[in-house]
Amino acid sequence: MGKWIRWWGLGAFVVVAAIFACVWIFFVDGWVKSQIEEAGTEAVGAKVELDAVELSLFPAGLMLTRLQVTDPKEPMTNAVEIAHITMGLDGLNLLRRKIIVEEMVLEGVRLSTPRATSGATREVSLQEEETGMFSIDLPSLEVPDVKKILEQEDLETIRLIETLKADLKREKDTWESRLKELPGKAQLAEYKKRVKNLKKATKGGLKGILGGVGEVQSLKQDIEREIESLKGVKKEFEDTVALLHTRLDQLQTAPQRDIQHLKAKYNVSPQGLANMSQTLLGGKIGSWVRQGAVWYERVKPFLEGAQALGGGQAGPEVHKPLRGKGVDVHFKEANPLPDFLIRKATVSVNLDLGDLAGTVHNITNDQPTLGHPTTFAFSGEQLNGVKSVSLEGALNHVIPTKAKDEASFRAQGYELTNLVLSKDDKWPVALTSGLGDMTMIVGLKGQALTANGKGHLRNLHLSAGKEGDTNPLTKALSSAVTDISQLSLQADVKGTLEQPDVTLSSDLDRILQKAAGKMVNELAAKFGAELQTAISAKIAKPMQQLKKNLSGFDGIAGDLTERATQHNDILKGLLEKNLPIKGLKSLPGGFKLPF
Amino acid sequence: MIKLLAKLLRVLNSETEPGQISLGLCFAMIAGLTPLFSMHNVFVLLLVLMLRVNLAAFLMGLALCTGIAYLLDPLFHLLGLAVLTASSLESLWTVLYQSVWWRLEHFNNSIVMGSLVFSISLFLPVLLLLNLLIRRYRQHVLAWVQKTKIMQMFKASKLYATYQTLSAWRHV
Numbered sequence: 001m002g003k004w005i006r007w008w009g010l011g012a013f014v015v016v017a018a019i020f021a022c023v024w025i026f027f028v029d030g031w032v033k034s035q036i037e038e039a040g041t042e043a044v045g046a047k048v049e050l051d052a053v054e055l056s057l058f059p060a061g062l063m064l065t066r067l068q069v070t071d072p073k074e075p076m077t078n079a080v081e082i083a084h085i086t087m088g089l090d091g092l093n094l095l096r097r098k099i100i101v102e103e104m105v106l107e108g109v110r111l112s113t114p115r116a117t118s119g120a121t122r123e124v125s126l127q128e129e130e131t132g133m134f135s136i137d138l139p140s141l142e143v144p145d146v147k148k149i150l151e152q153e154d155l156e157t158i159r160l161i162e163t164l165k166a167d168l169k170r171e172k173d174t175w176e177s178r179l180k181e182l183p184g185k186a187q188l189a190e191y192k193k194r195v196k197n198l199k200k201a202t203k204g205g206l207k208g209i210l211g212g213v214g215e216v217q218s219l220k221q222d223i224e225r226e227i228e229s230l231k232g233v234k235k236e237f238e239d240t241v242a243l244l245h246t247r248l249d250q251l252q253t254a255p256q257r258d259i260q261h262l263k264a265k266y267n268v269s270p271q272g273l274a275n276m277s278q279t280l281l282g283g284k285i286g287s288w289v290r291q292g293a294v295w296y297e298r299v300k301p302f303l304e305g306a307q308a309l310g311g312g313q314a315g316p317e318v319h320k321p322l323r324g325k326g327v328d329v330h331f332k333e334a335n336p337l338p339d340f341l342i343r344k345a346t347v348s349v350n351l352d353l354g355d356l357a358g359t360v361h362n363i364t365n366d367q368p369t370l371g372h373p374t375t376f377a378f379s380g381e382q383l384n385g386v387k388s389v390s391l392e393g394a395l396n397h398v399i400p401t402k403a404k405d406e407a408s409f410r411a412q413g414y415e416l417t418n419l420v421l422s423k424d425d426k427w428p429v430a431l432t433s434g435l436g437d438m439t440m441i442v443g444l445k446g447q448a449l450t451a452n453g454k455g456h457l458r459n460l461h462l463s464a465g466k467e468g469d470t471n472p473l474t475k476a477l478s479s480a481v482t483d484i485s486q487l488s489l490q491a492d493v494k495g496t497l498e499q500p501d502v503t504l505s506s507d508l509d510r511i512l513q514k515a516a517g518k519m520v521n522e523l524a525a526k527f528g529a530e531l532q533t534a535i536s537a538k539i540a541k542p543m544q545q546l547k548k549n550l551s552g553f554d555g556i557a558g559d560l561t562e563r564a565t566q567h568n569d570i571l572k573g574l575l576e577k578n579l580p581i582k583g584l585k586s587l588p589g590g591f592k593l594p595f
Numbered sequence: 596m597i598k599l600l601a602k603l604l605r606v607l608n609s610e611t612e613p614g615q616i617s618l619g620l621c622f623a624m625i626a627g628l629t630p631l632f633s634m635h636n637v638f639v640l641l642l643v644l645m646l647r648v649n650l651a652a653f654l655m656g657l658a659l660c661t662g663i664a665y666l667l668d669p670l671f672h673l674l675g676l677a678v679l680t681a682s683s684l685e686s687l688w689t690v691l692y693q694s695v696w697w698r699l700e701h702f703n704n705s706i707v708m709g710s711l712v713f714s715i716s717l718f719l720p721v722l723l724l725l726n727l728l729i730r731r732y733r734q735h736v737l738a739w740v741q742k743t744k745i746m747q748m749f750k751a752s753k754l755y756a757t758y759q760t761l762s763a764w765r766h767v
Contacts, residue, residue, distance in 0.1 A: 009644030016640070096698040326672050326706030329679040331692040 029053050032062070044079075046070035047119035060091035070119025071112070078115055083108025093337065101342040109349040144266045146530045150538060153262065157254035157535060161542045164247050168549045171240055175556050182233060183226045184563060191570050194219050223571045230564040237560060241553050248546060255535045259528050266527070281421065282504050285491050289451070292442070293497040296405075302365050303374070303397045338366030347378070354383030358391075367397045387413030393442075405444040412437050416457070427465060427474045429481060434460035440491075449500055451493035458486040473516050480515035484508070606651050607732060617725030619643070619652035621718050626653075627660025628667065629710040634700040667713075668706060675709025 033053040040048025051066035064085040071079035084107045090100035198215055342363040349356040358378030364370050373396035381388050393407030414436040422429040440453040465478030487507050495501040606616055626639045643653050664671075679688060691697040701707050 004647050006645055006647045009646070010641075013641050013644045016644075017637075092695055095695045326668075326675065326704045326709070328701075329676070329688075329703045329705065331685070331689045331703065334693050 028055055036064070040069065041121060044069055044072060046072040046075060046121055049119075057091070060089040060094060062087050062089060068113075068115065068119070070115065072120075075118040075120035076115050078113045078119070079111065081108075081110045081113040082106050083110075087342070097339070098337055099340045100337060102344070104342050104345040106345060106347045109347055111349070111351065144527070146527075146534045149262060149266070149531075150534055153258075155254075155258045155535065155538075156261070157251065157258050157539055158542075160247075160251050160254050161539060161546065164244070164251065164546055165542070165549065167247075168244060168546065171244065172549070172552060172556075175237060175240075175553070178233070179556060179559060182230065182560075182563065183567070187226065188566055188570060191219065191223060191567075195570070220571065223567055227564060227567045227571065230560065230567065234557075234560045234564065237553075237556065241550075241557070244550055244553070248550060251543070251546075255532065255539065258535060259531045262531055263524055263527060281489065281506070281508075282502055285453075285504065286500075286502050289493055289500045289502060293500070296444075296497065299395070303367065303395055303403075304365075304400065336369050338364040338369045340365050341370060349378070351383075353385050354380055356380040356383075356389070368400060371398060373398055385415040385417075386411055389414075403444075403446060405442075407442045409440045409442075410438070414438060426471070427477060429462065429464045432461040432463055434458065434462075442493075444497070447496045449493060449496055451491070451500075453489075453491035453493075455489035455491070456486070457489065460485050460487065473519060476516040476519065477512055480511050481508075484511060606649060606655075607729065607737075611649055613726045613729035613733075615647055615649045616652045616729055617722050618646065619649040620656040620725055621722045622648060623653045623656025624660050624717065624721060625711075625714045627657045628664045628671075628714045630701075630704075630707055631661070633707060634696070635711065664710065667710070671709030671713060672705045673709070674712060675705035675707065678708055678712055679703060679705060 030053075032055055033050050036053070037048055037050055047068075047070045049068045049070075050064055052064075054063040054065075055061075056063075062085075065083075067080075067082040067085060068078045069080045071077045085104065086107075087101045087104040090098075090102060093100040194215070198219070343361065345360040345363060347358050347360065349358070356378050357380070358376060360374065360376040362370060362372045362374050364374070367373060373394045375392075375394045377390075377392040379388070379390040380386070383389065389409075389411045391407065391409050394405070396404045396406075416431055416434040416436055418433075419431040420428075421431055434457050436455055436457045438453065438455040440451060442451040443449075462481050462484055464481040465474055469475055469478065484507075489504065489506040492503045493500050494503075622639050622643050626636050626643075629636065642648070643650070678684065688703065691702060702711075
């Protein structure tokens with residue numbers, strides 16, 4: 001035994017292991033720090049920095065000090081800065097390469113803090129100035145010059161007249177040339193000649209009669225065929241003419257469409273007033289929707305992280321190969337857990353308006369494995385400028401194909417101050433002060449976004465218009481707006497995150513309609529009447545010409561009718577009156593004619 | 596390189612048991628062909644240090660096998676993947692997958708599994724073969740080699756001087 005055992009080797013092993021352990025303990029904090037910074041920077045696209053990391057083994061835990069996440073769009077600003085993050089780790093699962101955080105506490109979370117140095121990792125493209133979702137579109141209060149408008153505008157009525165005129169000419173030419181190809185006088189003369197020859201044949205005895213019978217039959221069939229052909233052509237012609245008449249009738253309504261189009265184009269309609277809530281408040285709400293969408297888009301890749309890797313748990317599953325590293329084959333786990341999970345995060349956010357506290361449960365990139373959605377709830381009371389505020393919701397990606405995210409936001413006694421509602425030169429509007437109670441419920445099922453919001457604004461002080469404004473419309477509107485002390489607001493959002501469709505309605509529409517609706521309606525009626533007169537005058541002559549051209553088709557119709565009648569006359573008159581058809585039906589020897 | 600060859604000669608020509616040399620080389624085969632920082636290699640190191648294995652042979656073998664391992668990685672990957680995805684073994688792997696220690700071993704990686712299966716399978720045959728070869732070398736080849744003209748020339752070379760120096764150190 002002694003020959004094969006080297007007892008000092010055991011001591012050497014212990015020494016080697018101790019050296020490794022010391023090195024690991026000494027360097028692990030720095031290694032974890034660099035790993036977090038590298039992974040964070042890669043994910044955010046801007047610098048993620050930590051002041052210090054402290055890893056403890058018994059019990060397993062991690063403490064991060066001053067985490068700074070740069071805003072990729074503003075490298076001199078931290079999107080989030082967190083003073084302390086403390087987390088307790090599941091040590092056993094850590095050995096399984098799973099980061100399971102039982103509880104995480106985030107203290108001193110602040111948003112949009114300044115940075116000492118730039119946190120850009122790549123060149124930041126110049127941010128485009130955010131254009132409002134809605135632009136102010138006040139009705140015009142002056143009747144535009146109708147004559148000038150008609151000279152400039154491409155009217156639908158004129159276009160239709162020109163098209164119909166060209167079509168009429170083409171159809172007329174077509175039918176005139178077709179008439180030449182149809183059986184006419186020459187054909188009728190030919191038939192008359194054949195009838196005459198038949199009469200002679202019947203006088204030539206039995207042989208002549210029998211030969212004539214066949215010729216009569218042939219002639220009859222020829223004439224009937226011509227009549228059928230003429231009938232078909234006449235039907236086709238009547239259909240063409242009917243279509244042209246329909247188009248002419250449709251032309252009668254084209255001027256009305258032109259008038260409506262021009263009223264909208266030159267903004268001489270009360271439509272703008274009916275939608276003033278959207279015009280004034282839609283921009284703000286649209287901006288909030290876009291901000292929400294941006295934050296959601298940042299979170300979404302994390303929620304769908306495991307799906308991208310195909311993280312199911314049924315049977316062995318091969319992950320993507322890495323050269324020299326091999327591939328990991330995963331098997332079904334008895335108690336499956338995601339690779340990353342924070343069961344509970346307690347967050348304290350320091351905002352300008354005060355401190356918000358909340359909890360987030362089940363933060364993971366693999367909800368299908370965990371079987372629970374990520375839920376969150378934040379609230380704050382007696383804050384600066386808000387009596388109370390709460391935000392709660394759930395991001396449910398447990399079944400990835402049926403992802404459903406929900407959130408509800410409530411704010412009571414929200415102080416609104418110096419909100420610019422319209423920057424329009426003609427009619428600036430600002431909310432000087434007021435209080436708002438708001439509720440917003442947002443849902444996202446797959447790509448379908450729905451949101452319903454209700455707001456009650458009270459103690460409002462609004463300023464509108466410019467000093468020395470002489471425009472009666474804006475004056476009336478300004479007077480109505482400044483008298484408003486409370487408003488009810490209803491917002492509905494549909495569509496997708498990329499293309500949200502925001503619809504707003506409020507008392508404001510009714511108030512403004514009442515204030516200036518009559519004025520705008522009268523103006524619109526006057527403009528419409530002027531347009532009607534001018535367009536009618538402009539199209540009178542072309543319309544007469546069209547009617548005249550269309551009446552030219554009557555001649556073709558008459559010609560077709562006459563030809564058909566003449567063929568019928570020959571068939572009936574000449575065959576029945578001049579040939580002894582009755583006598584031919586009973587021939588000697590019991591022969592019968594086939595007609 | 597010269598020192599390495601000299602070491603090899605010294606080991607082969609020494610009084611060391613053939614089993615100690617071949618065992619060192621076979622342990623080196625496991626540690627070298629499989630990823631170095633694996634749990635099983637801690638156990639291999641413990642065995643190498645505790646058993647009276649020739650350390651020079653182990654270190655030489657480790658250097659050689661680590662180099663070869665990079666060339667054999669594609670083979671190890673295919674072998675490991677075939678073993679890990681074999682339906683008859685799925686239940687076994689599933690059981691091991693539940694264990695923290697086996698997860699720490701990273702057995703579910705195709706290269707770890709492939710290289711481990713490869714090196715363990717060859718362990719016994721290589722051990723016996725090396726034993727036989729060393730014995731044969733010492734019985735028949737060593738005496739004959741030392742009488743050849745080439746060996747005479749070699750003895751007069753710098754390489755042999757190095758070998759002599761090392762031998763002298765050993766006997767100090």
